Amino acid sequence: MVFENEKIKEILEYYRKIWALNHASGLMGWDMEVYMPKEGVRERSVAQGELSMLLHQLITDDKFVEMVEKAAEQEGLNEYEQGVIRVLKREIKHAKAIPREVIGELSRVTGEATMAWREAREKNDYEKFKPYLDKIIELERKIADYLGYEEHPYDALADLFEEGYTVRDYDRFFGEIEKPLKNLLQKIMENWPKEHPLESREYDKEKLKKVNLEILKLLGYPLESRARMDVSAHPFTIGLGVGDVRITTRYEGFDFKRSLLAVVHEFGHALYELQISPEFSMSPIAHGVSSGIHESQSRFWENIIGRSKEFAENIYPLLKENLDFMAEYSPEDIYIYFNTVKPSLIRVEADEVTYNMHILLRYTLEKLMITGEINTSDLPELWNEKMEEYLGIKPKDYKDGVLQDIHWSLGSIGYFPTYSLGTVLAAQIGYHASRDIPGFQEKIRSGEYGEIREYLRDKVHRYGSMYPPKELLKKSFGEEVEPRYFLEYLEKKYLS
Amino acid sequence: MVFENEKIKEILEYYRKIWALNHASGLMGWDMEVYMPKEGVRERSVAQGELSMLLHQLITDDKFVEMVEKAAEQEGLNEYEQGVIRVLKREIKHAKAIPREVIGELSRVTGEATMAWREAREKNDYEKFKPYLDKIIELERKIADYLGYEEHPYDALADLFEEGYTVRDYDRFFGEIEKPLKNLLQKIMENWPKEHPLESREYDKEKLKKVNLEILKLLGYPLESRARMDVSAHPFTIGLGVGDVRITTRYEGFDFKRSLLAVVHEFGHALYELQISPEFSMSPIAHGVSSGIHESQSRFWENIIGRSKEFAENIYPLLKENLDFMAEYSPEDIYIYFNTVKPSLIRVEADEVTYNMHILLRYTLEKLMITGEINTSDLPELWNEKMEEYLGIKPKDYKDGVLQDIHWSLGSIGYFPTYSLGTVLAAQIGYHASRDIPGFQEKIRSGEYGEIREYLRDKVHRYGSMYPPKELLKKSFGEEVEPRYFLEYLEKKYLS
Numbered sequence: 001m002v003f004e005n006e007k008i009k010e011i012l013e014y015y016r017k018i019w020a021l022n023h024a025s026g027l028m029g030w031d032m033e034v035y036m037p038k039e040g041v042r043e044r045s046v047a048q049g050e051l052s053m054l055l056h057q058l059i060t061d062d063k064f065v066e067m068v069e070k071a072a073e074q075e076g077l078n079e080y081e082q083g084v085i086r087v088l089k090r091e092i093k094h095a096k097a098i099p100r101e102v103i104g105e106l107s108r109v110t111g112e113a114t115m116a117w118r119e120a121r122e123k124n125d126y127e128k129f130k131p132y133l134d135k136i137i138e139l140e141r142k143i144a145d146y147l148g149y150e151e152h153p154y155d156a157l158a159d160l161f162e163e164g165y166t167v168r169d170y171d172r173f174f175g176e177i178e179k180p181l182k183n184l185l186q187k188i189m190e191n192w193p194k195e196h197p198l199e200s201r202e203y204d205k206e207k208l209k210k211v212n213l214e215i216l217k218l219l220g221y222p223l224e225s226r227a228r229m230d231v232s233a234h235p236f237t238i239g240l241g242v243g244d245v246r247i248t249t250r251y252e253g254f255d256f257k258r259s260l261l262a263v264v265h266e267f268g269h270a271l272y273e274l275q276i277s278p279e280f281s282m283s284p285i286a287h288g289v290s291s292g293i294h295e296s297q298s299r300f301w302e303n304i305i306g307r308s309k310e311f312a313e314n315i316y317p318l319l320k321e322n323l324d325f326m327a328e329y330s331p332e333d334i335y336i337y338f339n340t341v342k343p344s345l346i347r348v349e350a351d352e353v354t355y356n357m358h359i360l361l362r363y364t365l366e367k368l369m370i371t372g373e374i375n376t377s378d379l380p381e382l383w384n385e386k387m388e389e390y391l392g393i394k395p396k397d398y399k400d401g402v403l404q405d406i407h408w409s410l411g412s413i414g415y416f417p418t419y420s421l422g423t424v425l426a427a428q429i430g431y432h433a434s435r436d437i438p439g440f441q442e443k444i445r446s447g448e449y450g451e452i453r454e455y456l457r458d459k460v461h462r463y464g465s466m467y468p469p470k471e472l473l474k475k476s477f478g479e480e481v482e483p484r485y486f487l488e489y490l491e492k493k494y495l496s
Numbered sequence: 497m498v499f500e501n502e503k504i505k506e507i508l509e510y511y512r513k514i515w516a517l518n519h520a521s522g523l524m525g526w527d528m529e530v531y532m533p534k535e536g537v538r539e540r541s542v543a544q545g546e547l548s549m550l551l552h553q554l555i556t557d558d559k560f561v562e563m564v565e566k567a568a569e570q571e572g573l574n575e576y577e578q579g580v581i582r583v584l585k586r587e588i589k590h591a592k593a594i595p596r597e598v599i600g601e602l603s604r605v606t607g608e609a610t611m612a613w614r615e616a617r618e619k620n621d622y623e624k625f626k627p628y629l630d631k632i633i634e635l636e637r638k639i640a641d642y643l644g645y646e647e648h649p650y651d652a653l654a655d656l657f658e659e660g661y662t663v664r665d666y667d668r669f670f671g672e673i674e675k676p677l678k679n680l681l682q683k684i685m686e687n688w689p690k691e692h693p694l695e696s697r698e699y700d701k702e703k704l705k706k707v708n709l710e711i712l713k714l715l716g717y718p719l720e721s722r723a724r725m726d727v728s729a730h731p732f733t734i735g736l737g738v739g740d741v742r743i744t745t746r747y748e749g750f751d752f753k754r755s756l757l758a759v760v761h762e763f764g765h766a767l768y769e770l771q772i773s774p775e776f777s778m779s780p781i782a783h784g785v786s787s788g789i790h791e792s793q794s795r796f797w798e799n800i801i802g803r804s805k806e807f808a809e810n811i812y813p814l815l816k817e818n819l820d821f822m823a824e825y826s827p828e829d830i831y832i833y834f835n836t837v838k839p840s841l842i843r844v845e846a847d848e849v850t851y852n853m854h855i856l857l858r859y860t861l862e863k864l865m866i867t868g869e870i871n872t873s874d875l876p877e878l879w880n881e882k883m884e885e886y887l888g889i890k891p892k893d894y895k896d897g898v899l900q901d902i903h904w905s906l907g908s909i910g911y912f913p914t915y916s917l918g919t920v921l922a923a924q925i926g927y928h929a930s931r932d933i934p935g936f937q938e939k940i941r942s943g944e945y946g947e948i949r950e951y952l953r954d955k956v957h958r959y960g961s962m963y964p965p966k967e968l969l970k971k972s973f974g975e976e977v978e979p980r981y982f983l984e985y986l987e988k989k990y991l992s
Contacts (some may be wrong), residue, residue, distance in 0.1 A: 037724055
């Protein structure tokens with residue numbers, strides 16, 4: 001039994017209502033993306049709104065808050081119980097700090113903003129989106145004030161996605177990678193392939209679906225018993241419980257790596273949720289701890305495993321068996337196809353060398369918007385300048401520039417840097433894993449992923465949200481995020 | 497605007513929370529039958545339990561109850577508003593009458609009973625199920641007492657599924673059909689086909705799925721925009737909102753009418769939910785009013801339309817195009833295949849002539865169990881006696897006898913008679929529709945279902961739960977249920 005304290009047990013019993021509403025809301029979100037009939041959207045949105053108000057009520061309920069405060073004062077809580085208290089205190093703080101009207105307004109504005117963003121992107125018309133972005137930035141500034149911060153208003157927002165991470169952390173982090181990445185990119189561009197014919201090759205969707213399912217089986221994804229794979233416009237993962245985790249992918253009909261590597265990426269997210277200690281089921285610590293740590297897991301499988309030579313060799317027979325055009329290509333071709341490097345305009349299509357520059361750009365602009373140093377009128381121009389500065393290219397229109405991501409219309413200011421954190425951490429974890437697991441590469445080549453899964457379970461997954469990100473990294477790897485592993489990984493991979 | 501009274505509007509605003517929880521719970525139930533990974537069941541059950549406790553809290557909340565009582569005292573409420581009050585008073589009454597411990601115990605016992613029933617049926621071992629049935633009958637008797645009744649404890653339970661229907665109603669109802677049905681059956685058996693070679697013919701599941709989807713389009717089912725069709729072990733329909741209604745069917749791989757007619761049946765349920773006035777969205781009257789009226793809609797489409805000669809002609813080209821063996825058969829063959837008549841042991845496979853005898857048997861036994869006139873030890877023997885009496889056949893084992901239905905293990909005592917009510921009403925509505933809609937048969941033959949849909953919308957669907965069943969029937973057809981229409985329908989169909 002991980003939870004022994006009576007007061008904690010009482011809290012967990014109360015929390016089960018909150019868990020159940022989150023579970024329901026999660027399923028409703030999943031369904032909306034994969035199976036809901038189109039005209040269900042209006043009623044579904046109302047239902048989501050009502051559930052989130054009920055959740056807010058339950059989390060800020062005086063009796064519950066008092067229970068948590070009383071329990072927190074006790075001595076002798078074990079680490080699991082301390083984790084529960086830490087997570088609940090954060091949830092209560094966030095729910096109490098921000099007035100319900102502000103949450104309501106943000107929810108309304110982001111709802112409208114998302115629709116406006118879709119239209120604006122389609123029509124390549126930034127002005128259609130700008131007034132909504134203004135409103136969102138204004139609300140996010142308010143939220144930062146309500147939450148409070150020590151040095152920078154962005155700190156308050158960043159902490160929502162990555163507990164304990166601040167502008168100071170991210171500035172140092174990006175400071176350590178910006179120049180080396182630029183230099184690396186220049187050198188890589190001299191010799192490394194920039195494109196591959198498979199990028200325009202069309203595929204049979206049903207056949208690729210079969211490949212994706214076979215790869216999931218190979219990786220150890222418990223399809224049917226504890227997991228699913230479906231189709232949605234944008235791939236995502238949702239953990240509904242220790243016995244129910246779901247991923248999605250998409251099938252554009254050409255450039256099959258987009259679909260296949262999305263599956264491997266989402267598998268990484270899913271495995272995290274699947275390997276959390278089952279005793280945590282339905283408790284506040286039964287999810288991955290943060291966006292960045294989650295992304296480290298998806299990027300580990302996508303980049304460190306999925307973009308390796310050994311993985312290309314491992315899945316080559318599968319590809320050849322199912323995709324008729326594969327006979328023209330070798331495992332080496334697949335490796336190159338999965339790893340072409342070239343500055344490009346769209347973040348989600350970026351390779352692992354240029355990817356972080358896309359994030360740095362967004363991080364820089366978000367900070368400036370939150371402090372008010374720039375306003376949304378300056379944004380498109382600044383976007384283009386920064387693209388030129390970081391990657392040497394400039395978008396010709398808004399939809400390949402400032403309008404490409406959905407995040408700002410969702411009000412997710414502070415989220416982007418966790419993508420870089422995760423990408424960089426993936427290489428760091430890859431370093432440790434390949435050192436700690438004998439024959440790491442060989443295991444990938446022969447499709448033996450069991451030990452790798454167990455390693456990740458042991459070092460990261462099983463803890464759920466027990467420890468905040470920095471503490472988890474220290475505990476499991478003896479160090480916090482260290483970008484040098486990532487730089488060394490790229491150098492070794494692309495320049496040797 | 498259908499809702500104008502300020503107090504009613506306040507009530508509806510509060511009710512939106514209840515609606516949202518029901519919406520969430522409905523989706524969770526749907527998902528559990530169609531897509532949930534197997535091991536999700538434990539957490540899903542807990543989530544359902546927590547949601548139903550939250551629902552109970554919200555419905556019995558003093559403030560809400562007072563709001564409803566105050567609003568009910570007002571004069572000048574329109575019929576929509578009166579409908580809202582009537583439905584809410586029932587919900588409140590049911591929630592308040594039965595102590596929460598009893599609901600909790602019933603939920604626990606039926607959970608275990610369902611598992612025990614599955615095992616008992618598989619092993620053909622009645623004793624494995626008997627102790628659970630004892631417990632359920634005991635709890636149902638208690639519930640009848642808590643709810644209160646005037647003449648018969650069964651009245652209290654029957655009313656839960658069919659507002660206003662009592663043993664007095666059902667005794668009269670079955671009294672009117674029992675003998676005539678027996679006589680009819682004897683005559684029909686002399687000349688009418690008892691079986692058809694298509695009953696054992698295997699089919700390609702993907703092809704039948706295509707046929708089912710084409711038939712749904714033909715009938716006017718708004719696939720993708722407002723509706724879905726999926727696969728589950730037992731076909732069912734769920735209305736999640738006016739913009740989101742879902743049906744399921746199953747594919748056994750042989751005897752394709754089982755799958756196809758299930759689709760037509762569920763379409764009838766779905767159309768009811770889809771054609772409720774959109775202004776009722778998210779209100780207490782936004783669902784079909786009762787199990788029996790709902791079943792009258794599904795049976796109307798399954799029996800009156802789906803088992804007609806004209807329907808066989810209408811869908812014949814579709815069948816021929818998709819099922820390769822169809823070239824051997826004519827539309828007349830399909831008609832016969834859809835309508836073979838023979839006493840059989842299994843209710844869900846029964847034809848429209850023998851079906852009600854299966855229900856009468858269950859109704860008779862339920863009443864006797866609730867009053868304690870028989871106990872569960874007598875049940876298997878009595879089952880067999882009654883089968884002999886009603887249909888002249890006797891099951892050789894429990895799984896084709898007393899263990900065949902899931903209903904008792906779910907605690908749904910009082911539900912069965914609504915199946916007969918619906919089946920009989922379907923013929924009554926068919927009589928009126930064919931008299932009121934010029935060229936009714938011709939329209940089916942040529943696949944023009946628009947006017948039929950509109951007729952049902954006008955007479956039944958649009959009202960949702962505004963009127964209780966008896967009042968609705970009186971208002972729309974000038975009479976309550978009249979079994980003679982059903983008997984005349986059978987006589988005309990099978991004996992002329």
